[in-house]
Amino acid sequence: MSANSFQNRKFVVGTIIVGIVLVFLLRLASLQLLSEDFKKTADSNAFRKEIIYPSRGLIFDRNDSLMVYNEPSYNILITMNEQIGIDTLDFCRAIGITKDFYIERCAEIKDRSKNPGYSRYTPQLFLAHIPQDEFSLLQEKLFRFPGFSAEKRSIRRYATHVAAHVLGDIGEVGPNDIEEDPYYQGGDLIGKLGIERSYEQQLRGEKGLRILLRDVHGRTKGRYQNGAYDKQPVPGRNLTLSIDLELQELAERLLEGKLGAIVAIEPSTGEILCMASSPTYDPGKMTGRERSTMHHILSTDHRKPLLNRAIMGMYPPGSTFKITQALLGLQEGIIDPNTSFFPCSHGFNYKGLHLGCHGHASPINLVPAIGTSCNAYFCWNLYKMFANRKKYPTVQDAMTRWKDHLVRMGYGYKLGIDLPGEKRGMIPNADYYDNAYRSGWNALTVVSISIGQGEVTATPLQIANLAAQVANRGYYYIPHVVHKIQDAQIDTTYTRRHYTMVDEKWYNYAVAGMRRAVLGGTCKGANLPGIEVCGKTGTAQNRGQDHSAFMGFAPMDNPKIAVAVYVENGGFGATYGVPLGALIMEKYLNGRLSAASEARARSFQNRHIYYGNYER
Amino acid sequence: MSDSTIRNTVARADWLAIMLIIMLVVCGWFTICGASNEIGDTDFFSWSTRSGKQLVWIGCSAVLALFLLLLDDRYFDMLAPLLYVAMVGVLFITPFVAKDIKGSHSWISLGVVNIQPAEFAKCTTALMVAKLISKYGFSLADNRNLFQAIGIVLLPMALIVLQKETGSALVYFAFFLMFYREGMPGSILFTAVAAVTYFVVGIRFANDVLPYTTGSVGQFVVLGLIWLFTSIMVAVYGKVEHCKRLLLYGAVVQAIAWLASRFIHPFDIAWVQIAGIIVMAAYIVWIALGERVRPYYYIAAFALGSTVFLYGADFALNNILGAHQRTRINVLLGIENDPTGAGYNVNQSKIAxxxxxxxxxGFMNGTQTKLKYVPEQDTDFIFCTVGEEQGFAGSAVVLFLYTALLLRLLYLSERQSTTFGRVFGYSVLSILLFHVFINIGMVMGLTPVIGIPLPFFSYGGSSLWGFTLLLFIFLRIDARDSLRR
Incomplete structure (x- = not known):
């Protein structure tokens, strides 16, 4: 049989060749053209994305004094497979750790359950947040220890020891932060409290990115495309606060040894000039490695130093609240500024209900009633309103009208300050009493709310805001602590006037009453020489000693500052509220305290209130 | 030889084949530049780089090619037995003198360079087989002659296995394609291909469960293939009508079995398939008895034998072979192809x-290969670099060049006036096809991971010179032949 008889088999061989190539082409197409997965896997294999951290925005006070800045800090990194044959003892001595800590830390790093991204070829975090001064000593020795390297980060530093509650702090992101905003990765820092939190977006800037090539062992092999796809970090924006640092320092001094808050607002802008809450802490202690220990100490302190009482404390506003009663009574036509038809015989007496008052002439009309803080006048005021069946068909309707007035004055809801954690206070409504008094209620049942007692509570910020709106004769701006954001506008919600439901003309009577209180009434201690101060005391009853409150503004015409002071268990409004408020106003308006005032300030600084077993 | 004869033979060498070879070598060299250098390197010509060294190997093989074209072609025929015997001798002593390189004892050190005799043994074996088959009256259709030819192939193959170079040894199976062309019964080739397919598919997918049944994908597919192959053989050796009947019967039985498993109760439908195959074999025998069609007995035997083979191989793998040998086979099939398991190498090369x-x-921009995610990225896995840096377009061009060269070799082989030339040409073609098929198939995850180089692309002198010898001896023979025509 000749071999050529198998000639046709060349077609079989040719078919095999072509068939194989066709199968290969199909396979190539399915790998290269139909799926993007391989491309992604290759990228995640080969690229190491190194983050370049932007510097966080600086924080200044309203006079451009630096409050918060950044200082370089260093993380010590360890690359396990390069760290061979070093003198461990020598190293521990150099960076000031014990050998036990070294062994424990290395074990932690190698434990993949605690450190999922572990590779012995890549640098791992060994020790975080080493401050510049410590590091400069270490730096000279570090080269002797192969496998150890340093990474520059930064740490928040504070030029001041005050305003902790306003400034807040930063800490490592938690799992929730990462879930909410994919910008964050484990180990990033985020604002936790204060403006660090509420202005996080502006302060943080934008992280940069350097794309490095990484080989199969995790070793870096240069930059991808010579950095063509890298991103430069955008530094965070600087913030200028409306806080006056000196005023803040004074406010915190005055509150030493007491529980309470002082809030001062510039009425013409709503900017907060100072916001002190006592007890407080040094914001500089809440940074870096100390933060977690410090945070634990503060959060377990029974006096709650982490609580910003200025916006989170809900207190009975006491007699400061009478101003609202006067204003809405005038607006509703319940009272007339020139008539004095409410009797005060050491208080409000009606149908067996007695609500005490201190001794003064009677009857009096509105301005002196504010001046002397006559309880009976305002109780009658509320009673007349709630019992007026001609104007309001039911007591519930009267109550609703009353509540609406107060809400428009900034009570009962959060004002919306640019700080986290604000509380809303409490303004009861008709439903509340319907639920509380199933058998029915009337004007007499609730009469104590007219003098800021009973169910009514407010934050010191809301009280200060009342002072600001009286100063403005009928409107306020939402109080805020940020004056200026670098290269950006502050939110327009803070530049819009909020009018109340009370006409400007009625505010003039409130102003006159508050001026009267300073000249010859309860606030005599606030009568500053050369400054027309207006004020109103508050002495709020509660389970223990009365709370001492004050709200006021100055000067009477063209006011520059509105203040609220609240000292827990401080007794009469005149005991702490008035003198502290006066010192704040004097300091702000005169730029300094007179020698006598300075002496008084020092004496208040040293007057501590004993709170016993404080439980609140 | 006179000057004019020399000029004539060189001029008559098949320039199309030479151009294709040159193009492949050029593509290969650039790919080595891409695969062996790091990002940012531009010094491709330095002796310290693999691309620089490869340039020297290419230069040497150009000289070798020219030398081969100038050689008198009668030497090849004449010296074939001598060269074969000499090479067998070299292969025999190699394991004793060779250094241990990654467990392989196939490299002989010649001072500056290490060479791998196995790469050259392919050429001497091809010459020897061509010499044998071209003997007057020799026919591969004759069993005795066939065993002689197979023996000539198996001897060097066995010696290479002893060097622990299984990949290079398997290349010798390529000769069976040439044997087929030269008259070896097609059923042998087909049975061999079928057996390899059963084995590879059956083992490879033994652990994947067929959806909605309790059996494995491997068994299901292999039994289906037995059914299909049997039906096709019936069509080839008998009546197409019978084939159609069998195909329909098979499809219906398997579909019903699967649906029953899906909707009634899950079971291993391989049992139904086996029963079906036995019934089918019985039917074929019944037809054979009735219509006296002799090949049908063999076909029925094939169907049953295939089934027994599948289970026999499975049984042998799991019960007779030791764990170590089993691992080697699994490694060969790409089931366990690296110490970390899970097909890391092939996975990374598919990603690349x-x-x-x-x-x-783009050239020099392949991250997956540059950063060494792909193992052996400038030798066995070099096609990854083509795929990653040149994409589908570049890979298709390379495949096209190989196809063109293979088809050209097919054409040239067929036009030989001598059996010696044709057999040698087919040997060259078969060996080249085997390398391309296994190597490119391996990096794309289609064929088992067998460590053999991609001709003209993989870094290394031995492989390049081995193919230069094969191709240019053949082109010399062809040039001389065209003078005679």
Whole structure:
């Protein structure tokens, strides 16, 4: 049989060749053209994305004094497979750790359950947040220890020891932060409290990115495309606060040894000039490695130093609240500024209900009633309103009208300050009493709310805001602590006037009453020489000693500052509220305290209130 | 030889084949530049780089090619037995003198360079087989002659296995394609291909469960293939009508079995398939008895034998072979192909090729290969670099060049006036096809991971010179032959 008889088999061989190539082409197409997965896997294999951290925005006070800045800090990194044959003892001595800590830390790093991204070829975090001064000593020795390297980060530093509650702090992101905003990765820092939190977006800037090539062992092999796809970090924006640092320092001094808050607002802008809450802490202690220990100490302190009482404390506003009663009574036509038809015989007496008052002439009309803080006048005021069946068909309707007035004055809801954690206070409504008094209620049942007692509570910020709106004769701006954001506008919600439901003309009577209180009434201690101060005391009853409150503004015409002071268990409004408020106003308006005032300030600084077993 | 004869033979060498070879070598060299250098390197010509060294190997093989074209072609025929015997001798002593390189004892050190005799043994074996088959009256259709030819192939193959170079040894199976062309019964080739397919598919997918049944994908597919192959053989050796009947019967039985498993109760439908195959074999025998069609007995035997083989191989693998040998087979099939398991190498090479997309990442921009995610990226896995840097377009061009060269070799082999030339040409073609098929198939995850180089692309002198010898001896023979025509 000749071999050529198998000639046709060349077609079989040719078919095999072509068939194989066709199968290969199909396979190539399915790998290269139909799926993007391989491309992604290759990228995640080969690229190491190194983050370049932007510097966080600086924080200044309203006079451009630096409050918060950044200082370089260093993380010590360890690359396990390069760290061979070093003198461990020598190293521990150099960076000031014990050998036990070294062994424990290395074990932690190698434990993949605690450190999922572990590779012995890549640098791992060994020790975080080493401050510049410590590091400069270490730096000279570090080269002797192969496998150890340093990474520059930064740490928040504070030029001041005050305003902790306003400034807040930063800490490592938690799992929730990462879930909410994919910008964050484990180990990033985020604002936790204060403006660090509420202005996080502006302060943080934008992280940069350097794309490095990484080989199969995790070793870096240069930059991808010579950095063509890298991103430069955008530094965070600087913030200028409306806080006056000196005023803040004074406010915190005055509150030493007491529980309470002082809030001062510039009425013409709503900017907060100072916001002190006592007890407080040094914001500089809440940074870096100390933060977690410090945070634990503060959060377990029974006096709650982490609580910003200025916006989170809900207190009975006491007699400061009478101003609202006067204003809405005038607006509703319940009272007339020139008539004095409410009797005060050491208080409000009606149908067996007695609500005490201190001794003064009677009857009096509105301005002196504010001046002397006559309880009976305002109780009658509320009673007349709630019992007026001609104007309001039911007591519930009267109550609703009353509540609406107060809400428009900034009570009962959060004002919306640019700080986290604000509380809303409490303004009861008709439903509340319907639920509380199933058998029915009337004007007499609730009469104590007219003098800021009973169910009514407010934050010191809301009280200060009342002072600001009286100063403005009928409107306020939402109080805020940020004056200026670098290269950006502050939110327009803070530049819009909020009018109340009370006409400007009625505010003039409130102003006159508050001026009267300073000249010859309860606030005599606030009568500053050369400054027309207006004020109103508050002495709020509660389970223990009365709370001492004050709200006021100055000067009477063209006011520059509105203040609220609240000292827990401080007794009469005149005991702490008035003198502290006066010192704040004097300091702000005169730029300094007179020698006598300075002496008084020092004496208040040293007057501590004993709170016993404080439980609140 | 006179000057004019020399000029004539060189001029008559098949320039199309030479151009294709040159193009492949050039593509290969650039790919080595891409695969062996790090990002940012531009010094491709330095002796310290693999691309620089490869340039020297290419220069040497150019000289070798020219020398071969000038040689008198009668030497090849004449010296074939001598060269074969000498090479067998070299292969025999190699394991004793060779250094241990990654467990392989196939490299002989010649001072500056290490060479791998196995790469050259392919050529001497091809010459020897061509010499044998071209003997007057020799026919591969004759069993005795066939065993002689197979023996000539198996001897060097066995010696190479002893060097622990299984990959290079398997290349000798390529000769069976040439044997087929030269008259070896087609059923042998087909049975061999079928057996390999059963084995590979059956083992490879033994652990994947067929959806909605309790059996494995491997068994299901292999039994289905037995059914299909049997039906096709019936069509080839008998009546197409019978084939149609069998195909329909098979499809219906398997579909019903699967649906029953899906909707009634899950079971291993392989048992139904086996029963079906036995019934089918019985039916074929019944037809054979009735219509006296002799090949049908063999076909029925094939169907049953295939089934027994599948289970026999499975049984042998799991019960007779030791764990170590089982691992070796699994490694060969790409089931366990590296110490970390899970097909790391092939997975990374698929990622490299897949990430190339349509046009690739560009020369020297392949991250997957540059950063050493792909193992052996400038030798066995070099096609990854083509896929990653040149994309589908570049890979298709390379495949096209190989196809063109293979088809050209087919054409040239067929036009030989001598059996010696044709057999040698087919040997060259078969060996080249085997390398391309296994190597490119391996990096794309289609064929088992067998460590054999991609001709003209993989780094290394021995492989390049081995193919230069094969191709240019053949082109010399062809040039001389065309003078006679």
């Amino acid at each position: 090729i897949g990430s190339g997309g349509l046009t690739g990442k």
